[in-house]
Amino acid sequence: MPRKYENVKEYHDPWYALTANRLLVTLGGLQGEVNCDVCVVGAGFTGLSAALELSQKGYSVILLEKDTVSGLASGRNGGHIQRGFSQSPGWLIQHYGLETARFLSNVSLEGLALLLHRIAEHDIKCDLKFGHLSAAMKPKQEAELKTDISDWQRLGHKDIEWWDEKTVQDTVLTNSYTGGLYDAKGGHFHPLNYALGVAQAFQRLGGKIYERTAATEIIPGNDVQRVLTASGGSVNAKFVVLAGVTGMKGLAPLRKASITATAHVIATEPLSDARRQQIMTRDLAVIDARFIMDYYRFSSDNRLLFGGNCNYSDREYAGEDMRLRERMTTLFPILKMTRIDHCWRGPLDLTMNRMPHLGRLSPHIYFAHGFGGQGVILTNILGKIMAEAVAGTAERFDVFAKMRHNTFPGGDLLRRPLFVAAMTWFRLRDML
Numbered sequence: 525m526p527r528k529y530e531n532v533k534e535y536h537d538p539w540y541a542l543t544a545n546r547l548l549v550t551l552g553g554l555q556g557e558v559n560c561d562v563c564v565v566g567a568g569f570t571g572l573s574a575a576l577e578l579s580q581k582g583y584s585v586i587l588l589e590k591d592t593v594s595g596l597a598s599g600r601n602g603g604h605i606q607r608g609f610s611q612s613p614g615w616l617i618q619h620y621g622l623e624t625a626r627f628l629s630n631v632s633l634e635g636l637a638l639l640l641h642r643i644a645e646h647d648i649k650c651d652l653k654f655g656h657l658s659a660a661m662k663p664k665q666e667a668e669l670k671t672d673i674s675d676w677q678r679l680g681h682k683d684i685e686w687w688d689e690k691t692v693q694d695t696v697l698t699n700s701y702t703g704g705l706y707d708a709k710g711g712h713f714h715p716l717n718y719a720l721g722v723a724q725a726f727q728r729l730g731g732k733i734y735e736r737t738a739a740t741e742i743i744p745g746n747d748v749q750r751v752l753t754a755s756g757g758s759v760n761a762k763f764v765v766l767a768g769v770t771g772m773k774g775l776a777p778l779r780k781a782s783i784t785a786t787a788h789v790i791a792t793e794p795l796s797d798a799r800r801q802q803i804m805t806r807d808l809a810v811i812d813a814r815f816i817m818d819y820y821r822f823s824s825d826n827r828l829l830f831g832g833n834c835n836y837s838d839r840e841y842a843g844e845d846m847r848l849r850e851r852m853t854t855l856f857p858i859l860k861m862t863r864i865d866h867c868w869r870g871p872l873d874l875t876m877n878r879m880p881h882l883g884r885l886s887p888h889i890y891f892a893h894g895f896g897g898q899g900v901i902l903t904n905i906l907g908k909i910m911a912e913a914v915a916g917t918a919e920r921f922d923v924f925a926k927m928r929h930n931t932f933p934g935g936d937l938l939r940r941p942l943f944v945a946a947m948t949w950f951r952l953r954d955m956l
């Protein structure tokens with residue numbers, strides 16, 4: 525029963541792409557020369573957020589996307605809306621001090637509010653649901669999550685709660701969890717439909733989007749930066765914002781600060797209401813507290829969207845869907861006969877310290893990348909903070925730009941094998 529194979533392409537398409545409200549009409553591959561105030565490269569959440577904010581501030585903005593709007597991580601993710609950074613609040617306090625950690629936690633909560641505000645303001649139909657649970661599988665994880673709650677409180681946020689084993693198991697019907705951190709403000713949504721909604725809002729303000737237009741190089745200048753594209757066109761702009769960009773000439777030093785892993789998500793066939801109630805009694809997003817975690821939620825058409833099981837090597841492995849299915853049925857044996865309708869992958873852009881990497885390549889060229897597996901909220905708010913910096917208010921941007929980021933060790937040859945070895949160690953540690 526396991527997989528649906530009638531149409532292999534559709535099987536590997538993200539369920540999101542197949543259910544997208546794609547009302548967006550964009551421009552095709554850019555040819556000729558165009559001018560604007562700001563050229564944003566990359567139409568993931570970060571680029572869209574920066575582009576929308578800059579348009580709202582009155583800048584003329586051109587957005588270049590090498591593929592389709594949010595066709596990569598932003599339109600393929602688990603759709604979990606989870607506060608915070610990939611690092612725990614305790615880690616933020618330890619590494620940056622209480623004051624900066626408080627600033628960072630406020631940025632995250634502002635990001636959540638921004639997301640909700642945009643959905644409401646632009647009437648974005650993206651299946652928004654509230655309630656997010658981080659579940660512990662053993663006493664060590666319980667202790668870590670309880671510490672997270674008290675650290676969030678130290679940072680001024682008293683709005684997350686501890687759920688004991690009974691409350692968790694009454695809600696998520698597996699005996700794998702022993703307790704959990706519940707955030708009523710977190711939740712889940714259809715990430716691609718959110719992105720398409722933001723793109724339309726940007727266009728309504730006069731913003732121009734060129735899809736199938738890869739930027740290949742920037743020729744920097746004092747007043748004009750010239751962005752060249754693979755389609756033969758170019759953009760002349762006062763400022764450039766690089767948002768999750770790869771494959772451009774001159775970006776190698778920046779790119780050394782991150783490495784890409786591949787994450788996978790499966791979507792089951794639609795479940796009956798009765799079956800759904802045997803898995804979760806509420807419509808929550810659930811993630812477990814391991815380093816390499818499972819995360820899941822229901823879609824609007826009653827599928828279980830289940831992600832996890834990262835591939836850290838740059839080789840492709842077959843059967844990721846079966847590995848995820850095994851994880852899913854370990855938690856919920858009742859799904860053993862349930863068919864998998866889709867399995868897709870997406871890139872995770874990871875930095876050494878798991879914090880996003882922001883900065884400037886010149887006074888007029890800004891960049892942001894490295895959001896890893898926790899980008900839904902952060903990309904949105906940091907896109908806004910980049911727009912603030914372009915507009916001349918860089919205090920908040922500079923807190924991030926000043927963060928130290930080490931390059932991955934091992935040089936071109938060994939960085940990948942060393943990274944795989946480190947991740948294998950974390951995988952083993954999860955098992956202890």
Ligand SMILES: Cc1cc2nc3c(=O)[nH]c(=O)nc-3n(C[C@H](O)[C@H](O)[C@H](O)COP(=O)(O)OP(=O)(O)OC[C@H]3O[C@@H](n4cnc5c(N)ncnc54)[C@H](O)[C@@H]3O)c2cc1C
Pocket residue numbers: 565566567568569570571588589590591592593594595596597598599600601602603604605606737738739740767768769770771772787788789819831869870871872892893894895896897898899900901903
């Ligand atoms: C499978 C998966 C599950 C995840 N689940 C979650 C989750 O549940 N919750 C959460 O918070 N986070 C999650 N994440 C992480 C989150 O999706 C990312 O952190 C976030 O989307 C990154 O956004 P971005 O804008 O930086 O990058 P992207 O979305 O990758 O956008 C970058 C864009 O730039 C374009 N581009 C690149 N180079 C060029 C170029 N040279 N010229 C023009 N365009 C270019 C790309 O085509 C792409 O569209 C997940 C990620 C994956 C892959």
